[in-house]
Amino acid sequence: MTPLEIDPNIARRYREPGAGVFDPALGSRNRWGGIRFLKTPSAALATAILAFGILTAIVGPILRPGDPLRITGEPLIQPFVDWAHPLGTDVLGRDLFSGVLFGARVSLLVGLSVAFISLVVGVLIGAIAGYAGGWIDWVVTRGIEIFQTIPGFVLLVVLVSVLEPSATTVIIGLALISWDAVARLTRAEVINHRSREYVLAAETSGVSGPRILFGEILPNIAPTLIVTASIIVASAILAESALSFLGLGDPNAASWGSMIGSGREQIRSYWFPTVIPGAFIVVTVFALNVLGDALNDFLNPRSNG
């Protein structure tokens, strides 16, 4: 998309009094934008942590092959003592380091798939509702309201337990409780942009509705959606860990939440089977939130907070 293809007359008018809000979505953002972004220390740190996390999720299982759920040593070896088990073992003698590596895979897979599905569905529904208005908008708004009335996590628990826990049902359930926030946001943004001059200009030049919506408006609200995506990944990882903590995760895969769930039984005498996987969740989610904040500052410089 080249946002600069706007009639220069219109672009000039935005400075005039009463011109309303007009953002010439500009070319000042050059191809070095990504590098400029990484120069912010917090953004760089968050990106590094996440890149490391993704790398771990990919190569981790190669580093420590074999099922992380099999018993490999004595039970409850302390961390940093035995180099065969750098992070120790749990009550059944399962290696915590392998568990954590495989857990990264589960968390990131769930987080990214949920963000992808709920963004596609939410943006599509919200954008159409916001652009079309009328009864379509009314129906969608009511639908979103209903999803906001049902406590998401309770619905998730009911759905996953009804459909039998597996990676697929967890992802579907999480997407089902996440799309409404995306749809609401997209709808509000589209309505906000609908009456802006660049949209009016496109309408007058006879551009078709779908092309205006997907070719003009969506690229302009993309920054907000990108920030939302990082928040969804973070909250999906948190919700997945809570589900598997309750024993509603995929029973055949080690995940951070299920490791905490089994470590919890020995919490009075052994802290590490509970603390270690939890620390990985916190670091990952923290990095995602820092990244979201940094992206927000970078992409929406006018917003504050």
Added chain:
Amino acid sequence: MTLLSRLGFLLLKAVPTVFIVVTLSFFFVQLAPGDIADYIAASSGAATEEGTSALRESLGLDRPILEQLLHYYGTLAQFSLGQSMRFDVPVTELIAARLPSTLLLVGTSITLALALGIAAGAVMALNAGRSKDRLLSAVTLVLYSIPSFWIGLMLIIVFAVQLGWLPTGGAEKIGSRASGFSYLLERGRYLLLPSLALASYYIAIYARLTRSSMLEVIRQDHVRTAVAKGLNRWQVSLRHIVRNALIPVSTMAGMHIAGILGGAVVVETVFSWPGMGRLTYEAINARDYVLLLGILLTSAFVVIIANILVDLLHRVLDPRIGARA
């Protein structure tokens, strides 16, 4: 619009929502493989084919699905949520026994989250850009990233196991005879850790929200006027900035009730808190879908009622809202 007519309007508006929530939930539970009759047959061990189908007939499970749905509406209209398959008592009875402790936990958490969050947000906004702001921003961002059940477990490790100050779980001492103030104190000791664990995420949200909303209000004309009038810093901050900045915060708090109720499921499990969340966990393990459906509906009702209350409260706090509409 008066408060009473607003209440009427909101209740009327809730009717179709309730209807659709009930219908959706009913179909969600229908997705389950096998039905209650199968479950009862499996748990009793020695069930015959005839026995199971007789059971199915007596529960009305052999009828067409639409008929079952209508029947379900019928029982709901009589304020009954059906019979729990696992515990063999009416679901309403089970929920009624657990709902008060969940409401206590959720209420305490929201209060804690609002109090601590707004205080932290106000400090951040009044010191924007300085080290206090940076430090608190970092702390809230960390709180925002910790799963509530894990923070609960960490609180248990520190305050219950290591320091031994507070109990690890439960809602009150079994067989306790404390009364009056000491009873409240004792309940408070059990309530503190779970409500903190549940509140942590929301403390972070409210702190961030208060901060950004205050920074917006600070720039407005009425604040400049207040300063020009010679009001002192405290009066300006509390009466002119914080009060106005709280409007978006209270709107958000209404929207978070559903989320906090969901979070209670996990936190109650961690602290063996005898509320609806633990009941949910028990219902999952028992595959008691009737009970699960009842819990889902009750939580949705609680959210609807809470949202109506927040809406009315808003009108009392900010008279402009009613006037504008």
